[in-house]
Amino acid sequence: MSRDGIWRPGDWAWSREYREPVKVIEALDLWGKNVYRVWVPGRDAVLRLQENELSSITEAGLTSRERLIYTVAAARIAESLARPDILLAPLEGCVTPLPHQLYALSRAVSGNRVRYLLADEVGLGKTIEAGLIMRELKLRGLVRRTLVVAPKGLVMQWVQEMENRFRERFHLLMPAEITTLSCFEWDANVWQRFDQVVVPMDAVKPLESRRGWSRDQVSRYNRERFENLIAAGWDLIIVDEAHRIAGSTDAVARYRLGQALAEAAPYLLLLTATPHQGKTDSFHRLMALLDREAFPGVESIKRERVAPYVIRTEKRRAIDEKGQPLFKPRRTQLVTVVWQSRHQKQRELYEAVTEYVREGYNRALKEKRNYIGFLMVLMQRLVASSTRAIRTALQRRLEAIEQEAPFQINSEIELEEDWWDLDGQEQLEQILKHRLVAFASEREEVKRLLSLARQCESLPDARAEALLEWMYRLQAEENDPELKFLIFTEFIPTQEMLKEFLENRGFSVVCLNGSMGLEERRRVQQEFAGPARVLVSTDAGGEGLNLQFCHVVINYDLPWNPMRLEQRIGRVDRIGQEHVVRALNFVLQDTVEYRVQEVLQEKLAAILADFGVDKMSDVLDSAEVAPDFEDLYKEAILRPEEVESRIERLEAELRQRIQEATTANRLLGEEAELDSRLVEKIPGHPLPYWVERMTVNFLVSEGGIVKPKLAGYDLTWPDGFTMKDVVFSRQEADKHSMSYLSLEEPRVRGLVSRLPLAVAGQPFAKVRLKGLPQEISGYWSLWRISLMAENMREVRVLPLFHQEKDGKILMPTARRIWDLLLQEETSLEIQGYITGEKSEEIFERLQKQAVRYGHNLFLELKNQYEEHLQKEREKGRYAFQIRRQAIMRVGLPAVRQHRLAELERQEKEWALRLQQKEKILPELSAITIIYVEGVVP
Structure with a gap:
C-alpha cells in the first residue's frame, strides 16, 4: 500500500473474508469507488473486491499456535506426496x-x-x-x-x-x-x-x-x-x-x-x-x-x-517379510481307483457310454455335425465324473430327442469366444440349450443307457468309496479329526451326490458352483472357514477362492486340461498357506482317463522338472492349448492304441511352446532385488499422525469445533459441516467401528493442496521451542518451489534456518526444527510478533537465501521433467519412423504420396504440441516464517 492509502498493482493486501494475503492485479477508480481485481492464492482465482474489504498486510491475522502447527503439518504432507519413495497406501494398515x-x-x-x-x-x-x-x-x-x-x-x-x-x-x-x-x-x-x-x-x-x-x-x-x-x-x-x-x-x-x-x-x-x-x-x-x-x-x-x-x-524369487521363501512345498499324487466285483454295473455303464461316445463322435465327423461331437465329448467327461452326472445328462438328452421342436439345428454351432474358459457344467448348458438333431438309433441307445444309469445309482460307487477311505486316512496321517477337505468336480449333479454321500456319513458339507450369487458365495466361504469340514466346488464355483486355511485338495474327477488342476490346487496353495499342500487326483482304472493320465502325468512331470511349474503354466494357461488336450482324449476314445504316440507328440509341442514362452519372457526385463526390510518400515511412518495434527489444528485455528471423545473426534468445519466419530488411523477405525479420515477426504486433501502463503510485511511469530538447544536462535522458514509446465505443476518444500548470531544457513537444524514442531509432546510458546519494516527486511533477506538454496531442488524438478520430455520425443520420433517405413511399402505411388503428406501434417502438429510442453516456469513462495529460539529443558 502506498502512503496515500491506495493499493497499486503488485501490492499485497490482507483479505478479511478469505483470511489470507491477496495480490492486487488492477486498481480501478470508478465514480468515486476504489475497486480492485485481486489474485486469491488459496482459490487460485482472480476476484473483484472493494476497498473496505481489504486491509494492510501489516494488519494480517497473527499466527496462532494452532495455525502454525496446521501449516507445518500440511507442508510436511505436501513434501511427502511429492516424493515417490513415500507410499501412502501401505500406511493405512x-x-x-x-x-x-x-x-x-x-x-x-x-x-x-x-x-x-x-x-x-x-x-x-x-x-x-x-x-x-x-x-x-x-x-x-x-x-x-x-x-x-x-x-x-x-x-x-x-x-x-x-x-x-x-x-x-x-x-x-x-x-x-x-x-x-x-x-x-x-x-x-x-x-x-x-x-x-x-x-x-x-x-x-x-x-x-x-x-x-x-x-x-x-x-x-x-x-x-x-x-x-x-x-x-x-x-x-x-x-x-x-x-x-x-x-x-x-x-x-x-x-x-x-x-x-x-x-x-x-x-x-x-x-x-x-x-x-x-x-x-x-x-x-x-x-x-x-x-x-x-x-x-x-x-x-x-x-x-x-x-x-x-x-x-517370479515365484522362485518371492520372499516374505522375514526374507524367507514365500511358498510351502506341495505333494501331488495320482490315486488309481480299482473296480471291485460290486462295481460291475458301474463299469458296464462306463464302457457302454464310451462306446456310445465313440460311435456318436465318428458319425459327427462323417456327417460334419460338430455340435454332436461337442456333446459326445461332454458325455465322456460326465460318465467319468459320476453315475448321477451321466444319468442327468442322458435324461435331458432323451427329453430333447423326444420333444417336438419347432426347429432343429442342422448347421455348425459356433463356439463362444470364451468356450475354453467355461467349466464342464457351463459347456454342457451351452450345448443343451440348442435343439440338436439326433443321429440314427440314438433315441433307443440313450434309453438303454439311461436305464442302466438308473440301476447303477442305487449300487455302491467305486470312486465315492475310495474318497471316503482317503478322507479317513488323511485325517489320521495329519492327526487332525477336524481336517478340512476341498473337493473339486466338473459337474453339479456330481456335487449334489457327494454332498448327500458325505453328509450321510457325518461330514458337514457346503457347495459352490458358478450359478451362485455373491452373497451366497460369501456365506458358503464363511461356513467353510468356520464349522463346515468339506467344500465341494465346481471349477466355475472355485474361481477366485482364497482358502489358505485348508491344505487338502481332492480332485474327484479330472478336467482334461491339466491347467485346470493347477488352478484348483492354487485355491489353497497361496500366500499365507502354513502347511504342506496335499493334492489327490482320482482316476478310475482301465478307463480312457486312466490310459491318458498314466502317460501324461509322467510326461508333464518331466516338463515340470525341466522348466518349473510357473514356466509350464505360462503355456498351459492358454485358450490355444486347451483344444490340444481335448484332441488328446478324443484320440484315446477313438484310437486307444495310439495314446502313447499322441502324448509324445503333444509333449514335444509343449516343450517347444514353453521354450518359446521362456525366451519371450526375457523381454519383460530384469527382476528387482526384493528387500524384506521395506515391510518393517511401514508401521512406524507418521503420516496418519501428521494428517491428524493438520486437521485438528486447522479447525481450532479457523473457527471450527473439535470435540475429543474416548476414541476419536466429532469435528465441525468452519462452514458448519460436521463429521461424527472420526479417527485418523485405519486400525482404530476398524477396532472401534468409526469413520476413517484420510487424505482421500476432499476437505482434508484441500488443506494440503492450498498451503498458506506468507508475504513481505506480514507479521511473523516469535517462538520458543523446547527440545531445541538454548544457543540456537534465528529465522526458520518453509518455501514452496514449483515447476509449472503445460497442464502440470511439480512442487517441493524447502526448510531453511538462518542463524541470527553468525548469519549461517543450517540445513540439518532446519529439518530438526520442522520435526520438533510436529511432535505432540513438544512445548511451543509464541512470545510475540515481528512486524513492520523489520518484517519486510527479514522476508527479503530470507527470500534471497531461498533462491540460492532452492536452486538445486528446482534443477532436480527441471531435469526430471526434461527427461520425461526426452522420452516423449524418442517415442514420437520412433512411432513416426515406423509408420513412414510402413507407408513406403505401399505399392501405389499416388496412395503412398497422399499418406506421406498426411503423416507429415500429423508430425508437425505433434512437434508443435511438444514445443508447448517445453515451456517451463519456476515459482518460489513462502509458506511460513517464524523467529525461533531454544529453551533450557
Whole structure:
C-alpha cells in the first residue's frame, strides 16, 4: 500500500473474508469507488473486491499456535506426496504388503503415467497390487472413478477382495442388471451411477451381429454395454487376465474392447501371469494398449522398450517379510481307483457310454455335425465324473430327442469366444440349450443307457468309496479329526451326490458352483472357514477362492486340461498357506482317463522338472492349448492304441511352446532385488499422525469445533459441516467401528493442496521451542518451489534456518526444527510478533537465501521433467519412423504420396504440441516464517 492509502498493482493486501494475503492485479477508480481485481492464492482465482474489504498486510491475522502447527503439518504432507519413495497406501494398515507387492506399488507410482502390465506369476497377489495402486492414487487425489473388467468367474473375487482387504465398495454389474438399469434409465448412462464398478469382460465387448437380432437391437446393445461404458469418465481402469483382450487378431471383439478401454482412462493396469505365450503379434497388441506411440508395430517389441512398462516377480524369487521363501512345498499324487466285483454295473455303464461316445463322435465327423461331437465329448467327461452326472445328462438328452421342436439345428454351432474358459457344467448348458438333431438309433441307445444309469445309482460307487477311505486316512496321517477337505468336480449333479454321500456319513458339507450369487458365495466361504469340514466346488464355483486355511485338495474327477488342476490346487496353495499342500487326483482304472493320465502325468512331470511349474503354466494357461488336450482324449476314445504316440507328440509341442514362452519372457526385463526390510518400515511412518495434527489444528485455528471423545473426534468445519466419530488411523477405525479420515477426504486433501502463503510485511511469530538447544536462535522458514509446465505443476518444500548470531544457513537444524514442531509432546510458546519494516527486511533477506538454496531442488524438478520430455520425443520420433517405413511399402505411388503428406501434417502438429510442453516456469513462495529460539529443558 502506498502512503496515500491506495493499493497499486503488485501490492499485497490482507483479505478479511478469505483470511489470507491477496495480490492486487488492477486498481480501478470508478465514480468515486476504489475497486480492485485481486489474485486469491488459496482459490487460485482472480476476484473483484472493494476497498473496505481489504486491509494492510501489516494488519494480517497473527499466527496462532494452532495455525502454525496446521501449516507445518500440511507442508510436511505436501513434501511427502511429492516424493515417490513415500507410499501412502501401505500406511493405512488394511493390507501389509509383501516385498514384491511393495516393489510393484513403488514402480507403478514412480512415473508420470501409471499405465503398466502387472505380470507377476500365478499366486503372487496381483489383485492386491492393483488394489494398493488404486488406494495410492486415491489418497494422492488422482483417482475417484475406477472400473475393473475381469472374466466372469473372477468378478465376485474382485468385489470381495476390494471390500475385505481395502474397505472399498465396488458395484458388481452383471448383464441382467445392466439391461434392467438401461430399461429404467433409457436416456441416461447407467455406468455413471457408480464410481467403482466390476463388470464381466464378455458382458461389455461390442457385437457385430447376433442371430435373430435386427441392426437396431445390436446398436442399442452396443450403446448400453460398450459405448456408454467407454464414455462414462473413468480415472483408472483395471483389466484382469488381460492377455484375453490381446485377441487372436485385431478384429476380434475382445481386442476392440481393449482398445476402447485403453483410451477411456488416463491410468490403466493390465493384469496377467502369462503376458507373452510365444506369439509376438498378440503380445504387441497387449503392449500397444499401454502406449500406442511406444509400440507402433511388432518390430517395436524389444526388451529395452518393453521393460519400463512391465512389473513382474517370479515365484522362485518371492520372499516374505522375514526374507524367507514365500511358498510351502506341495505333494501331488495320482490315486488309481480299482473296480471291485460290486462295481460291475458301474463299469458296464462306463464302457457302454464310451462306446456310445465313440460311435456318436465318428458319425459327427462323417456327417460334419460338430455340435454332436461337442456333446459326445461332454458325455465322456460326465460318465467319468459320476453315475448321477451321466444319468442327468442322458435324461435331458432323451427329453430333447423326444420333444417336438419347432426347429432343429442342422448347421455348425459356433463356439463362444470364451468356450475354453467355461467349466464342464457351463459347456454342457451351452450345448443343451440348442435343439440338436439326433443321429440314427440314438433315441433307443440313450434309453438303454439311461436305464442302466438308473440301476447303477442305487449300487455302491467305486470312486465315492475310495474318497471316503482317503478322507479317513488323511485325517489320521495329519492327526487332525477336524481336517478340512476341498473337493473339486466338473459337474453339479456330481456335487449334489457327494454332498448327500458325505453328509450321510457325518461330514458337514457346503457347495459352490458358478450359478451362485455373491452373497451366497460369501456365506458358503464363511461356513467353510468356520464349522463346515468339506467344500465341494465346481471349477466355475472355485474361481477366485482364497482358502489358505485348508491344505487338502481332492480332485474327484479330472478336467482334461491339466491347467485346470493347477488352478484348483492354487485355491489353497497361496500366500499365507502354513502347511504342506496335499493334492489327490482320482482316476478310475482301465478307463480312457486312466490310459491318458498314466502317460501324461509322467510326461508333464518331466516338463515340470525341466522348466518349473510357473514356466509350464505360462503355456498351459492358454485358450490355444486347451483344444490340444481335448484332441488328446478324443484320440484315446477313438484310437486307444495310439495314446502313447499322441502324448509324445503333444509333449514335444509343449516343450517347444514353453521354450518359446521362456525366451519371450526375457523381454519383460530384469527382476528387482526384493528387500524384506521395506515391510518393517511401514508401521512406524507418521503420516496418519501428521494428517491428524493438520486437521485438528486447522479447525481450532479457523473457527471450527473439535470435540475429543474416548476414541476419536466429532469435528465441525468452519462452514458448519460436521463429521461424527472420526479417527485418523485405519486400525482404530476398524477396532472401534468409526469413520476413517484420510487424505482421500476432499476437505482434508484441500488443506494440503492450498498451503498458506506468507508475504513481505506480514507479521511473523516469535517462538520458543523446547527440545531445541538454548544457543540456537534465528529465522526458520518453509518455501514452496514449483515447476509449472503445460497442464502440470511439480512442487517441493524447502526448510531453511538462518542463524541470527553468525548469519549461517543450517540445513540439518532446519529439518530438526520442522520435526520438533510436529511432535505432540513438544512445548511451543509464541512470545510475540515481528512486524513492520523489520518484517519486510527479514522476508527479503530470507527470500534471497531461498533462491540460492532452492536452486538445486528446482534443477532436480527441471531435469526430471526434461527427461520425461526426452522420452516423449524418442517415442514420437520412433512411432513416426515406423509408420513412414510402413507407408513406403505401399505399392501405389499416388496412395503412398497422399499418406506421406498426411503423416507429415500429423508430425508437425505433434512437434508443435511438444514445443508447448517445453515451456517451463519456476515459482518460489513462502509458506511460513517464524523467529525461533531454544529453551533450557
